Amino acid sequence: MEDAVLKTRREVVSAIICSYPGGRECAAARIGLALKKFDNHAYENNNSRPLTDAQLFQLEQESGTQHLPTYVAAMYGGLFVPVPDPETMDNVEMYTLSVQVAAKRGTVDQEIAKALADGCITELEAEHILNAHNLHMAARHAEVLASIDLYRNKSGAIQ
Structure with missing residues (x-):
């Protein structure tokens, strides 16, 4: 199912990166990281801290996705409802x-x-x-x- 609620933060990060226009390279450039450093943070390699919520928010704003808020709402047993302007x-x-x-x-x-x-x-x-x-x-x-x-x-x- 394409709109499935993701089960882990790692799945959320991966989905955000996959849906970002231009993929990993463009996502890394957008938040100002070299590709290798971006990959380390995104996939938490080499004891790197994960991408911040603010960085993920920035990527989701441009890709038009809502994986992170949907994931967090589901953790609390709720639903994320985007309110139209x-x-x-x-x-x-x-x-x-x-x-x-x-x-x-x-x-x-x-x-x-x-x-x-x-x-x-x-x-x-x-x-x-x-x-x-x-x-x-x-x-x-x-x-x-x-x-x-x-x-x-x-x-x-x-x-």
Whole structure:
């Protein structure tokens, strides 16, 4: 599953680097490290300290991923819900969010159907179902927040 919640920080770092435009070389240059030093920090080789959260945030901002906050939220049993900027929201954006939510719900249903094909759900299948469900719930929550922000009474008048 492409949006799977990653299980370790090392997997998160690897996913961020793999999704960065231009790969390791460009990611290293972006945060101002030589490639060998970057690799040592990224993969914690030669007793190097890991890349900082700020460095990972910087890379994720440019790659458009959210692996680190999703990983941290999952550690606490929660969901990461990116809140859309109300200044950039319009009806077209709302429709796009709605379609994305529907697609994620469809993924949950597909995972359940696939798991039930043999009549029982294994631990791995349950993990896939719950991961898809978490992604669906996060997308739905973001959609609800965006709806409230977009259509909120901005005049301050009580109705």
